[in-house]
Amino acid sequence: MSSHNKARKIVYMGLLISLAMALSYFERFIPLPYNVPGMKLGLANIITVTCVVYFKKSEVFLIVISRILLTALIIGSMMSFFYSLAGGVLSSLGMVFVYHFFKKYVSTIGISVLGGVLHNVGQLLVLSVITGRTTIALYYAPILMVAGILTGIFVGITSMYFIKHVKVIFRFNS
């Protein structure tokens, strides 16, 4: 890869990180019908799904972890950092795995639904560690997983359009 291409790639990674941060900030202002700890729209997952398609595996994790760290520093707290980190790492692991091994059989909808549900699973693991009670995490698990499926479908459709339209920009000769 030429140094010109490398610089281009770093710039786009930075742009995607800031986009994801802006999305995870603004989704807080959209009210949700139920109040369950950890339930959210997960709009930042649009960016993660796009990264899974256009970037290398290691770069996806770099983008996801930088986004979570920066969001926690600016608008989050220590607690929300651990929650997002567990959810983010688990969901990107799942999405990268499914995309690279079953690319032919899955669309972005399947990938983002899996990411959304795994994000909630990661958060529930942290919840059960912090509260020391698995029963609370298990009580919230079904409703959070249903929410993960619904928001995952929405995020998947949005990423499908996003990926289609940024195809022109993300042509790396790597």
Add this chain to the structure above:
Amino acid sequence: MKKGDLVIFALIIIGIISVYTYNGRQGEDDVLIVEVRIDGEVVDRFNLEDEVDKEYHTEYGFNHLHIHDGSASIIAADCRDQICVNTKDATKAREALVCVPNRFTVEIIGEGGDIDVISQ
């Protein structure tokens, strides 16, 4: 939508159903206990039928627990998201109120004659 998407959906739905049935597996319980935990440590246990109005000031923050007429709720807290205040009242076994930023959890636990039979 491709075939693999349906496989992912099916796996997740199986997961949801199995967790849901696991949660509902225990029978109805006779006595409902409200267990208050801070940072994983039990600090208080009340009967759900009691009248309780207690404020918890800890190093993590402040929560105001209110129990009356067999329903428990957090009526005030200094956390930023206010999810614990907006959660619907807990009235049944296994329902919970959680304040993540303040590490404050209220859980309803059923204690009855039949719970020991199940765990044996």
